[in-house]
Amino acid sequence: MFRALTAAAAALLLASCQAHEAAPSAGAAEVAPVLDTPDAVDIHSYARPLEARVTHLALDLAVDFDSKRVGGTATLDIQAKPDAKEIILDDKGLEIESVADGAGKPLAWKVGANDPNLGAPLSIAIGPDTKQIVVHYKSAANADALQWLTPEQTAGKKHPFLFSQGESILNRSWIPTQDSPGIRQSWEAKVSVDKPLTVVMSAPRAADPTESGNARTFSFRMDHPVAPYLIAIGAGDLVFRDLGRRTGVWTEPAMLDRAAAELGDTEKMVDAAEKLYGPYQWGRYDMLVLPPSFPFGGMENPTLTFLTPTFIAGDKSLTSLIAHELAHSWSGNLxxxxxxxxxxxxxxxxxxxxxxxxxxxxxxxxxxxxxxxxxxxxxxxxxxxxxxxxxxxxxxxxxxxxxxxxxxxxxxxxxxxxxxxxxxxxxxxxxxxxxxxxxxxxxxxxxxxxxxxxxxxxxxxxxxxxxxxxxxxxxxxxxDPGVPGNIAPADPKAFAEVDAAVTAFKAGNQPAADAWARWTTDERLRFLNRIDKKQSADRMSALDQAFNLSRSGNSEIRFAFLDLAVKNRFDPAVPALEDFLTVQGRRKFVKPLIVGLAEDEQWGRPIAARIYAKTRASYHPVTTRDLDKLQLGKQ
Incomplete structure (x- = not known):
């Protein structure tokens, strides 16, 4: 049972939040309240926002591919109680050089004890007149949020690539702020990178890029307060194509045609979402199709959804992913x-x-x-x-x-x-x-x-x-745990033909080639996910030979079959399995396959150890965090 907040209490709570006094670098039109309820206490942040909180963040950074660091300044506009003595930020390995107030006066600071999950508190002394804090710093070594790719790991093979993944608590490894979803902040950024690379971020461009020597500087501004995990960056050899009046796609030149074709229905989706849930509040809805090491299907960074290329199937059959990330513009971002x-x-x-x-x-x-x-x-x-x-x-x-x-x-x-x-x-x-x-x-x-x-x-x-x-x-x-008995059931007719084929397969019959060819991706997935998990080698071979499942160009179908292959110790699929785990790093696919192999001590674990030793460096920390616990290096 939950202690439900009444509407009246909620209104009083919101009204009690002080209005934002804009500091020089700020210009946001709104400041979100911090909730003062027990169920809004964030145990994954060191911040104490009811005492002192960040309202606006201004970054001025340079991207250094040689050292694999971003570095510069973070200027924080803060709001604090008159008697507050300190403000606490979240820090995970940041290299802090100095901290000062808005006038340049040094402020005392210290980094507390480190927790493996949360990082450490960064405590900064403030006085009643402190409205701004300027932190000179560099991102952490091997920052959890950042993945640095060599040219060989990109589609174009010519230039390096950087992208971030902030959800859930990773941005504290490259941005000194209060890294809690309940402490929404507006933000802006200036980011410099070597030519000819392009920087994109999860905010509208504030100005055209400028050039000085070998550097290009890009400026961005998000006036709406957002959860800090939604601050995101990408830098690489990027080009853009419009998809509609307010939608478009960024990606590497070699990926542009395929990505744009797959995303052709995006404008229709925005129109449909607005009819359902009200006006789209973020201006543009653009997408960045990343190299395949991106650990998620998509990340709903405002104005610029980050996407895995594994959704590109050539037939728009996996574009429900786009509908999902777009829907986050209301549920999650708003x-x-x-x-x-x-x-x-x-x-x-x-x-x-x-x-x-x-x-x-x-x-x-x-x-x-x-x-x-x-x-x-x-x-x-x-x-x-x-x-x-x-x-x-x-x-x-x-x-x-x-x-x-x-x-x-x-x-x-x-x-x-x-x-x-x-x-x-x-x-x-x-x-x-x-x-x-x-x-x-x-x-x-x-x-x-x-x-x-x-x-x-x-x-x-x-x-x-x-x-x-x-x-x-x-x-x-x-x-309560489990699923209540009043759950609305699925439509029993939705997969009638496929479910009949599952029953026939159990009796020894192979799906008809013409039926398989006619089935959609969802119907094929239903079949593969519903057949018995234990299959003979002959049946696995027959399925693979009939429908080329282990080499399918549709990543969801390929994964479903390879998952069956692991469960059945199907040796002929091992080369395809190794290839799949090498060419992409999506956590949804990589984790269950590696874990499934590792749980089979005699057959699978040696395969997992061999593959992971080769692929780990290409995976994002989000993917490796859990897999490292398997200790695959210890055989």
Whole structure:
């Protein structure tokens, strides 16, 4: 049971936040409040924002590919209680050179004890007149958020590449600020890089690039307050192509045609999302297609979604990824989980919204199939996280003493989406759409918690209807493990033909070639994910030879088959497995395959050790953090 925040209390809370007194470098029109409730205390940040907080961040940095560092200054506009003696930032390995106030007066500072997950507190002494802090620094050695690629690791093979991944608590390794999603900050940046490289960031350009000697300097400004994990950078040999009146794609020249073709429906998706959830608040919606070592499918950095190239299948069959990242422009970026315990408020809402966008653009059958696949993924996640009584199957998750990425499972995504869909079915789509659009409007550019969600839905949707309250089981969905019995089921007709083929396969029949050719990617995935996990070598060979699964150009299908290959010790697939783990570093694919191999001590672990020794250097720290725990170097 949650201590739900009443609407009146929430209003008083927001009203109690002091107005921002703009310091010289600031120009943001708004400052988001910091929530003063127990469930909004961020255990993954050292910051004490109710005493002193960052409101605006200005970066002036240079990118150095030789030393693999970014360095320069971070100027922080701060807001503090009159009696505050210090402000505490988050730091993970930053090389601090000096700290001063806005007038250049040195400020005392110290770095506290280091925690392997959280890094260390950076405490800076302030006085009642301190409105600005200037930190001279360099990013950490081997900064967790940054990946530096050699020219050989890029598509063009001519120039190096840098990109960042800040979620969940990685940006503290290259930016000195309060790295908590509940402490939203506006920001700006000037970043210099050697010619002919281009810098892009998750904010609109503030000016045209300037040149001096061998350097080019790019300027950016985000006037809306955002969660710090959404500050992102990319630098490399980049070109741009418009996709619509407010959408476009950045990528390496060698990737541009393929990426632009795959992303051709993006403008339609933005239009569909606006009809569902209200105006798009961020100006442009551009995307950056990165080299294949990017650890996620996509990252919803405002104005510039970062994307893995593994979504490029040549037929737009994996572009629900774009719908997902776009939906984050409302759920996650506009209304953001105040702490990582409520990650579902970002991802569950987004997954629900993704399928509504897919339905609007591609039709109800595609959406119904993706709902069904999502429920399969949810059930699998429940089984993998302790079953129906496992504490990590709750939406509001306890992450005390753990890294927030431990909550990055399909519970947040798929149980969260199933919860919202269950409400939609119970109250009717029109009524639920009205509430959800209102939720985003009432909480735009704000941190939110599960308590706020429950209070808002009770005030604006349930409105005292006790029968509806009992039917929805809101507290059970959010706070209890497992999946409540009132879950809205999938459409049984969504995969009728495929499910019949699964049954026939179990009886010894091979899927018909004409049926496989006709099936969509989702239908093929349903088949591969539903057949028995234990298969004979002959059956595995027959599947692979009939449909070329181990070398499929569709990364999701290739992964599904290779996952089966690992489970069945299928030796003929090992070369394809090694190739797949070498050419991309997406955590969704790499982690289960390496872990699956490593868990098989006799057959798989030596294969995992050999592959990981070769590929680890090409993976992002997000991917290697968990895999290093397998100790594959110790055989």
């Amino acid at each position: 209304a953001t989980n105040a702490t990582w315990a409520d990650f579902w408020l970002n991802e569950g809402m987004t997954t629900y919204a993704e399928r509504r966008i897919v339905e609007a653009v591609y039709g109800p059958k595609v959406a119904a199939q993706q709902v069904s696949l999502g429920l399969d993924a949810m059930n699998k996640a429940v089984a993998e996280n302790g079953g129906p009584t496992g504490p990590d199957t709750r939406l509001h998750i306890d992450l005390k003493g753990r890294h927030p990425d431990d909550g990055l499972t399909d519970i947040a995504y798929e149980k969260g989406a199933a919860f919202l869909r269950t409400i939609e079915v119970a109250v009717g789509r029109d009524r639920f759409d009205e509430w959800l659009k209102g939720w985003f409007e009432r909480h735009k550019f704000q941190p939110v918690t599960s308590s706020m969600f429950l209070a808002d839905i009770r005030e604006h949707l349930i409105k005292g209807d006790q029968a509806l309250e009992a039917r929805l089981q809101l507290d059970k969905w959010v706070g």
